[in-house]
Amino acid sequence: EIAFTQELAKERPQLHYYYMGFYIHSCQKMRYKRCFHPSNLLCDRSFTWVPLEKCLEMMERYGERIEAFAPDAPVAEKCPIESVRCLYKMNILSYRLLLTLPDFKETETFMEEYARIVGPVAREMLLYRN
Secondary structure: OHHHHHHHHHHOOOOOOOOOOOOOOOOHHHHHHHHOOOOEEEOOOOOOEEEHHHHHHHHHHHOOOOOOOOOOOOOOOOOOHHHOEEEEOOEEEEHHHHHHOOOOOOOHHHHHHHHHHHHHHHHHOEEEEO
16 A cells, blocks of 8 residues: 555655544554655644654653653644534535434534544545445
């Protein structure tokens, strides 16, 4: 997969990034990810990208007690669930409207967690619900 992405990047220079998913420092199988450069981890407090080298230093020093990889960056604004749009039965609806539909069986709890985890970019995406 990574080799394929590198080949694509040769033909399409605008392909700058490859998302490799989560990085769990204590997992030996994931350590291969640090061999690819440049590598960045997303600070889940500020939603900014931080160079992996800086994150590794913090992980070695503080273990799993890190609150933020970018502690000096401003905290990202919360994404209100009202601003999340969903694709439901081939219609684009606000999540608030979706909750009012009689055949929709989901609670606000799911969307609150989704908006918290995805962050500000959630308002730019369309979430598929069924």
